[in-house]
Amino acid sequence: MAENNSSEAVLKVKGLSKQYKKGVYASQDVSFEVGRGEIFALIGPNGAGKTTTIRMISTLLKATEGDAIVDGHSILTEPEKVRQYITYLPDEAGAYKTMTGLGYLRFMAQIYTDSKEKAEEYVELGREICELGDRINDKIGTYSRGMARKLLLARAIMSRPSLAILDEPTSGLDIINALEIRRMIKKLAAQGMSFLLSSHNMLEIEYVSDRVGIIAKGHLLETGTPAELKEKYQKQNLEEVFEKVVTSREIS
Numbered sequence: 001m002a003e004n005n006s007s008e009a010v011l012k013v014k015g016l017s018k019q020y021k022k023g024v025y026a027s028q029d030v031s032f033e034v035g036r037g038e039i040f041a042l043i044g045p046n047g048a049g050k051t052t053t054i055r056m057i058s059t060l061l062k063a064t065e066g067d068a069i070v071d072g073h074s075i076l077t078e079p080e081k082v083r084q085y086i087t088y089l090p091d092e093a094g095a096y097k098t099m100t101g102l103g104y105l106r107f108m109a110q111i112y113t114d115s116k117e118k119a120e121e122y123v124e125l126g127r128e129i130c131e132l133g134d135r136i137n138d139k140i141g142t143y144s145r146g147m148a149r150k151l152l153l154a155r156a157i158m159s160r161p162s163l164a165i166l167d168e169p170t171s172g173l174d175i176i177n178a179l180e181i182r183r184m185i186k187k188l189a190a191q192g193m194s195f196l197l198s199s200h201n202m203l204e205i206e207y208v209s210d211r212v213g214i215i216a217k218g219h220l221l222e223t224g225t226p227a228e229l230k231e232k233y234q235k236q237n238l239e240e241v242f243e244k245v246v247t248s249r250e251i252s
C-alpha cells in the first residue's frame with residue numbers, strides 16, 4: 001500500500017500520446033487523474049485507445065509524448081518504482097495451464113512480496129475473490145474462460161496495490177460473476193485501493209465507476225461522474241451521453 005498523503009491523486013496522467021505509426025495517433029494528449037480510493041473507467045468503442053493508454057500507464061508501452069505519475073513516480077523516469085505500486089490485468093491474458101489455481105496464486109504472491117505472512121494473506125484474499133471453491137485445486141487448463149478470468153482478476157487485486165489497472169475486467173464473465181467482481185472492486189475501493197478500468201460496455205461501467213473518461217479516436221473528450229455527465233448532456237444513460245459527446249464534437 002502507498003505511504004503518500006491521502007489527498008494526493010494516486011495517478012496523474014499528463015498529455016499522454018502514442019503513435020504506433022508516425023503521424024497516426026492511437027492516443028492523443030490524454031490527461032486525467034485518479035484519486036485515492038477512486039474507481040475511474042475509460043470508456044469508449046473498439047479501437048478508441050483504451051488499451052494503448054492503459055499499457056503506457058502500466059509501463060509496458062513507451063509513450064510517444066507526455067507522462068504519468070503514479071504515487072509520485074514517473075512512468076518515464078522511474079518505471080521500476082511505478083511497478084511497485086500497480087498491478088495490471090491485460091484484456092487478453094492467459095495463465096499457466098498446467099498449474100493449479102491455488103498454485104498460481106501462491107506463485108504470484110511470492111513475486112509480490114518477500115514476506116511469508118503477507119504472501120499467505122494475499123493468497124487468502126485471492127481465494128475469496130475468485131470463489132473457485134474446490135476447483136482451485138484443479139489445473140487452470142480445465143477451467144472455463146470465466147473461471148480463468150476470475151483467477152486472473154484475483155491475482156491482480158489480492159496484493160492490494162495502490163492502483164489496480166484492469167483492462168476490461170469483466171470481459172467473458174456472466175452477469176452474476178460480473179456483479180460479484182464489481183461489488184468486490186467497490187469494497188476494496190472503499191478501503192482505499194484505487195482502480196483504473198476500461199470497458200466498451202458503458203452501461204455496465206455506470207454502476208461501478210466513481211468517475212469515467214469518455215475516449216474516442218484517441219481523444220479523451222469528457223471526464224466526470226456518470227451523474228454529472230448525464231445531467232450535463234440531459235441523457236438517461238452513459239451510452240446516450242457518449243453518442244451526444246461524439247456527435248457534438250468533430251474528431252477526425
Ligand SMILES: Nc1ncnc2c1ncn2[C@@H]1O[C@H](COP(=O)(O)OP(=O)(O)OP(=O)(O)O)[C@@H](O)[C@H]1O
Nearest residue numbers: 020026044045046047048049050051052053091200
Ligand atoms: N501494436 C499496435 N500497432 C499498431 N497499431 C496499434 C497497435 N495496438 C493498437 N493499435 C491501434 O491503435 C488504436 C487503438 O487501439 P486500442 O487497442 O488502444 O483500442 P481499445 O480502445 O483498447 O479497443 P478495444 O475496445 O477493441 O479493446 C487502434 O486503431 C489500433 O488499431
Ligand SMILES: [Mg+2]
Nearest residue numbers: 050051052091
Ligand atoms: Mg482494448
